Amino acid sequence: MPTLSLADLATTLNATLIGDGTRTVSACNTLMDATPDQISLLHNAKYAKELETTKAAAVIVSPGIVKSFTRAPGLPELAFLEAKNTYFAWQQAMVRLHGQRTHQNVGISPQAVIHPTAKLGHNVSVHPFAIIGENVTIGDNVHIYPHVTIMHDSTVGNDCVLYPHVTLYESCTIGNRCLINASTVVGSDGFAYAQANGIHHKMPQPGTIILEDDIEVGCHSVLERGALAPTRIGRGTKIGGHVFIGHNCQIGIGNIIISATCISGSANTGKYVVIAGQVGIAGHLDIPDFVKIGAQSGVMVNPEPNTEIVGTPAMEAGLMKRIVLNQMRLPELAKRIKELEKQVEKLSPKSAG
Amino acid sequence: MPTLSLADLATTLNATLIGDGTRTVSACNTLMDATPDQISLLHNAKYAKELETTKAAAVIVSPGIVKSFTRAPGLPELAFLEAKNTYFAWQQAMVRLHGQRTHQNVGISPQAVIHPTAKLGHNVSVHPFAIIGENVTIGDNVHIYPHVTIMHDSTVGNDCVLYPHVTLYESCTIGNRCLINASTVVGSDGFAYAQANGIHHKMPQPGTIILEDDIEVGCHSVLERGALAPTRIGRGTKIGGHVFIGHNCQIGIGNIIISATCISGSANTGKYVVIAGQVGIAGHLDIPDFVKIGAQSGVMVNPEPNTEIVGTPAMEAGLMKRIVLNQMRLPELAKRIKELEKQVEKLSPKSAG
Amino acid sequence: MPTLSLADLATTLNATLIGDGTRTVSACNTLMDATPDQISLLHNAKYAKELETTKAAAVIVSPGIVKSFTRAPGLPELAFLEAKNTYFAWQQAMVRLHGQRTHQNVGISPQAVIHPTAKLGHNVSVHPFAIIGENVTIGDNVHIYPHVTIMHDSTVGNDCVLYPHVTLYESCTIGNRCLINASTVVGSDGFAYAQANGIHHKMPQPGTIILEDDIEVGCHSVLERGALAPTRIGRGTKIGGHVFIGHNCQIGIGNIIISATCISGSANTGKYVVIAGQVGIAGHLDIPDFVKIGAQSGVMVNPEPNTEIVGTPAMEAGLMKRIVLNQMRLPELAKRIKELEKQVEKLSPKSAG
Secondary structure, rough: OOEEEHHHHHHOOOOOEEEEOOEEEEEOOOOOOOOOOOEEEOOOOHHHHHHHHHHHEEEEEOOOOHOOOOOOOOOOOOOEEEEOHHHHHHHHHHHHOOOOOOOOOOOEEEOOOOOOOEEEEOOEOOOOOOEOOOOEEEEEEEEEOOEEEEEOOEEEOOOOEEEEEEEEEEEEEEEEOOOOOOOOEEEEEOOOEEOOOOOOOEEEOOOOOOOOOOEEEOOOEEOOOOOOOOEEEEOOEEOOOOOEEEOEEOOOOOOOOOOEEEOOOOOOOOOOOOOOOOEEEEEOOOOOOOOEEEOOOOOOOOOOOOEEEEEOOOOHHHHHHHHHHHHHHHHHHHHHHHHHHHHHHHHHHHHHH | OOOOEEEHHHHHHOOEEEOOOOOOOOOEOOOOOOOOOEEOOOOHHHHHHHOOOOOOEEEOOOOOOHHHHHOOOOOOEEEEEEEEOHHHHHHHHHHOOOOOOOOOOOOOOOOOOOOOEEEEEEOOOOEEEOOOOOOOOOOOOEEEOOEEEEEEOOEEOOOEEOOOOOOOOOOEEEEEEEEEOOOOEEEEEEOOEEEOOOOOEEEEOOOOOOOOOOOOEOOOOOEEEEOOOOOEEEEOOEOOOOOOOOOHHHOOOOEEEOOOEEOOOOOOOOOOOEEEOEEOOOOOOOOOOOEEEOOOEEOOOOOOOOOOOEEEOOOEHHHHHHHHHHHOOOOEEEEEEEEHHHHHHHOOOHHHH | OOOEEHHHHHHHOOOOOEEEOOOOEEEEEOOOOOOEEEEEOOHHHHHHHHHHHHOEEEEOOOHHHHHHOOOOOOOOHHHHEEOOOHHHHHHHHHHOOOOOOOOOOOOOOOOOOOOOEEOOOOOEEOHHHHEEEEHHHHHHHHEOOOOEOOOOEEEEOOEEEEOOEEEOOOOOEEEEOOEEEEOOOEEOOOOEEEEOEEEEEEEOOOOOOEEOOOEOOOOOOOEOOOOOOOOEEEOOEEEEOOEEEEEOOOOOOOOOOOOEEEOOOOOOEEOOOOOOOOOOOOOEEEOOOEEEEEEOOOEEEOOOOOOOEOOOOOOHHHHHHHHHHHHHHHHHHHHHHHHHHHHHHHHHHHHHO
């Protein structure tokens, strides 16, 4: 890991330095665990108390927060890096000090199987036991890890990483700078059968799938190919592990789709939609721009743009909160109804008579 | 893709042609996107308006629907293919015009590892880096894609396809015409431990697993072997991706089990059960014939045959709908109870006194 | 399978034999299916009726249950093995009669790729097409099945089994006697991005992951590496298939985590926590010792130690049961409120006037 002065780091982070710019740091760490050669982050104001005792050399903070605490006696001075977007500043510091995973350039392994018609760009690494099929095109600076299978007629853009055991079915298109994590499958058939005479007849799935640029997909996800038109995942969308995206889905740009979410076939999302973990989205829905969907929700109707929804069936988060609070009071509400009935019975003329 | 006359296609689909049988088509497409050399489908009456403007040569429709719309002026004539089971007719048209995925016959790769005791049928393709273990039997016309592992004593029937990265643990039996998609695992151990002295002692799982004929399994599913008797998946059942079927389950024929569903150990299903996505079914339940289970349901008691259930805990769909509607009114119901209490308080003699 | 006398078996199981100790058995089976050379188990008192008719030679039972039934006439005598922990006795009998899966010692396959800097212990089996990276250390008696990828700087302890298609990302630590089932991924990146200018910037994940001793992980699970400090899975914890454990989680010892559960980043569990299937646990929670979480629960706040929780949002199981019972009565409760309103309206002076 490199050693950087706080002044240098402040420039990288586009942050305002309060403190001694000549002091050096070589790693990032939590407020609690940081040592005097490390920087830290105050991401949530409720941890501000830890500023009083952290041993970090400097902490990334929001502007103005510095005045709100008193440093514990006997501790060395603490510098601050004020940044408007503290989490982004932290990410920049992490990249500077720790870096992203590096990938060794191993060239083309003689133990890989590459079809003679496949076209590989410059500076491509193909690890042992990878398979590259007929008419496949691979861009420049791509890393193809062991046990990757790329079936015929697929295309992978520049600067991509395909981790071990990734499978691309035939005719998939992967854009530039995409990271596909271990064991993820792209381009398998949509789940569609026509029932007749007690038999489920498999519907052909000749559509393809397009991943645009700058997409990351976690481990063990399944992105189905289209039935006719291609399934499409928009630029810059980040997908977690165990995610399932059905055939024909049109996923917008910059989406965040967290682990174990299932998006049924022909559902579409707008831009910057955020979908938490274990969510289910019914087929053929349209999720508009900037919608946020809470964990484990079951989305059964189209939400309004820019709303936050949660629950099964998913509804506006504030309404759902009120419903849940009242659900927790249900045993009590039931008792109060019974009590009311008794009182009304007493008050009624018949009982009075 | 082939080019077919509408008359020829009508014969294939067992459909009644209304229109010019000499006109030819070469592909299927949606009503919206179809071009004059394509056929389309009206699967849902609510899209009937698109019949007025589609550029398709012909549309597959239910008998009688043709009279219910007026074609927009200036568009070419539209033919109809009337079929009782429109979705099956569409599947037949898709097969005729687009076909199912074809699999190149690559023979036995010298880079596959096949145990000398394994028996392979006629016309088997084994791709590079596949492993076929001791005493394995493979039928005729089977395609074994790269990175498949078949452990010892397993059997695969005729006309099967095992896609990349499929794992069969030892002693699995796969029937004829089964399609196992990428990375699915068959025959792993059931999850069972006996706790004693603070240690979870692994229960041996010597049972096996039998997949009958005509089964398709999606990507990344896990079908566990039995603890004693074999787990069994019935003929013609179709299973999606990320599905988990526990040890000892007896799954009936013709089931449809959609993505990310978990069926716990020793649960059984009857015939033609339909289980939507992300469902959980508790262990040791019996799901009778023709039951339909809605997405994300948690099934905790045995449903009645031929019913539709939904929710957690799952109950009859109509009842659940009424419950959900009332849940949405809960904040209002709570207010009304409070209001009633005030009014009754006013009416009661004590308050009057 | 071996043949054992009941006397011998009673010693193994530390059970009290009631009956003929010279009789022999060679397998375990259910009460219903057992033959006269097999033993069986009465695990649940509600199946005690099957003791009247089972053909087993002997049955493992809790002390004292023998008096509670009458054997059907004409059947051979039935012996009993009384044990305090019947399920553990059954597990011991299963191990004695059926055994755990055995793994053939295949040595180091010439078709595996092992980096020259990797260190392998004694008696290691490395199957074809496995990859062992730079600076990897493997202990003694380890079985590495086909298509396993172990990336650089990872460590695997003694007596481990890595089933086909397991991926270990770089710098993972696996303890002794761990079983990692097919296609599971250990050490992939946590899902973390800092959004700035419409771009999700990937947060480096330099942390690692430590699996302590005696852990089993099912198929297709994903255990993420830490962002800074390592993710840790405690000794003796058993994890099912399709489980997702996020970055930085500290999972305690002896946990049972069943299929398709998602534990979000930085959540911690105490010792002997039991988490049923399809559960979601929010990030940064602390689940204390001995907590039991019901299937499909969504845990959003820290539960109390030693409690049982269920539902979404998860709450104490008894409360949740009462809530669910009242939810099922909701349509009826709503009607009763309406009825009360009518009656109160009639009783109120205005209506009277």
